[in-house]
Amino acid sequence: MPNNLPTILLAAMALDLGGAETHVISLARELHRRGHRVVVASAGGRMVPMLTERGIPHEVVPMASRNPLVMARAFFGLRRVIARYNVGLVHAHARIPAWLCSLVVRGRGIPLVTTYHGTYAAGFPWKYLTTFGQRAIAVSEDVRRHLEGPLGAPPEIIRVIPNGFETGEFRPGVDIGPLLAELGPDLGGPHVVHASRLTDEFADTAVALLRALPSLNAQFPTIRLWILGDGNRYAEVQRLADEVNARLGRPAAAAVGHRLDVAAFFNLADVVVAVARTATEAMLCERPVVIAGEGGYRGILTPERIPVYAAANFTAREGGTPLDPAVLAADIASLLGPERAAERARLGRAGREFVVASLSIESVTARILDVYAEVLTGDRQ
Missing domain, CATH: 3.40.50.2000 (Glycogen Phosphorylase B;)
Structure with missing residues (x-):
């Protein structure tokens, strides 16, 4: 994958304790290490310094709330982030960020990739507030089946890619x-x-x-x-x-x-x-x-x-x-x-x-970059 990708926005609910949040940080750091331009938007949290200490910008956008007024602020916050960094590809993690990002990129020609880290309520009205983008990544096979079944995602846009891990950070022999x-x-x-x-x-x-x-x-x-x-x-x-x-x-x-x-x-x-x-x-x-x-x-x-x-x-x-x-x-x-x-x-x-x-972050990021290439080139396969 060449380093001439457009700026990538990773959108998450927040950056506190949690598997999805940690994956977003690991993915951002690996994309940055490979020379890609990446910015992260979230409601913030205690893990934000894990990005900023590597020189990766983080923008506070309140995507962790279902309150309509807060979601409206998040919508306009995302618009500002996309304009400020000239974002050319959006990768949203979880349902609220995915839905907000889909509204922001609509009609702007900016590809949207989503990642679903678990299963979600599929009844009214949540099913109708669920969006998938040009590609939807499921972190496991049971999540893929959930996307195809209760949530109604087209099977052809789904890719199963597990979360990635920085294998040097978690290892035996850490100084205790x-x-x-x-x-x-x-x-x-x-x-x-x-x-x-x-x-x-x-x-x-x-x-x-x-x-x-x-x-x-x-x-x-x-x-x-x-x-x-x-x-x-x-x-x-x-x-x-x-x-x-x-x-x-x-x-x-x-x-x-x-x-x-x-x-x-x-x-x-x-x-x-x-x-x-x-x-x-x-x-x-x-x-x-x-x-x-x-x-x-x-x-x-x-x-x-x-x-x-x-x-x-x-x-x-x-x-x-x-x-x-x-x-x-x-x-x-x-x-x-x-x-x-x-x-x-x-x-x-x-x-x-x-x-x-x-599950190393290196191998997982390579697979995610292939998905980015698909949406940027319009590849339907």
């Missing part, structure tokens, strides 16, 4: 010294780490883990559970953690809020409980992963299950069962203990090997 100094000398162990938004149904996994902790504590009396993330249920999760700690008579659980040193926590972990991007980042750190979160529960991620679970972006949207603290505790317990160290290492190696081979 600063983290250990912060957390204190008496950490106990083994360590279970869960990272997720603590919003709405996404916080259900943290709650299930806290309910599972007393059972795990009976088998591993110095076990520690670290819950990373924040959101509208953070206070509830923190209160439950305090209650569990009082019941066990020690600091067994900690809800540590939003963190930027997730890779260090994963390197501390003996087991990571997560879905989607955080599950994949844990795989890159060579940690065994238990898939629990969006969609429910799918259990231990074994080498045999990796390609199957990848088809649903390492979520439980397909084949998942309801979260059960007893089942969760049993699966985690089966991975802990000194005698299971070799098995944890085997699972961890298999996870990293898959991600490096299939």
Whole structure:
């Protein structure tokens, strides 16, 4: 792909904790590294410095709200960004940015690519506020089926391209010294780490883990559970953690809020409980992963299950069962203990090997650039 592409606008809801947000940052940085002109627009967030420190401009456009007045401001904000940077291609991530961008580029000859990172409500009126652009990227096969089915996207415009990962950022051997100094000398162990938004149904996994902790504590009396993330249920999760700690008579659980040193926590972990991007980042750190979160529960991620679970972006949207603290505790317990160290290492190696081979940001960006070439040349194939 030559470097004479027009300026690319990546539009996202916000740049806070989340898989779609992190992918947008990784994609922007890789496009910039390859010499392409890229600007990112979003409602902002704590990860914006990850762009600006690389010299990638970020413009605040409030695309994280359904309020009609806010969306009107976003519309005019997008128009200003496109004019200021002479944008020639727009790549929108998620439904609200896609819909707003479709209105802004209408009649201007600017191609629009959209990426759908999950499944969305398809009833009235949402189906009619869903747009796809000249190409719609689905991050997994189950999302592709959702786009074709309930949302009604033309199959010929869909491309399945998973999210990409910067494999050097999440890796085994990350220095955890600063983290250990912060957390204190008496950490106990083994360590279970869960990272997720603590919003709405996404916080259900943290709650299930806290309910599972007393059972795990009976088998591993110095076990520690670290819950990373924040959101509208953070206070509830923190209160439950305090209650569990009082019941066990020690600091067994900690809800540590939003963190930027997730890779260090994963390197501390003996087991990571997560879905989607955080599950994949844990795989890159060579940690065994238990898939629990969006969609429910799918259990231990074994080498045999990796390609199957990848088809649903390492979520439980397909084949998942309801979260059960007893089942969760049993699966985690089966991975802990000194005698299971070799098995944890085997699972961890298999996870990293898959991600490096299939999901590196370099290979994913190359496939996205092919999509950009399609819309810029009008290729219908």
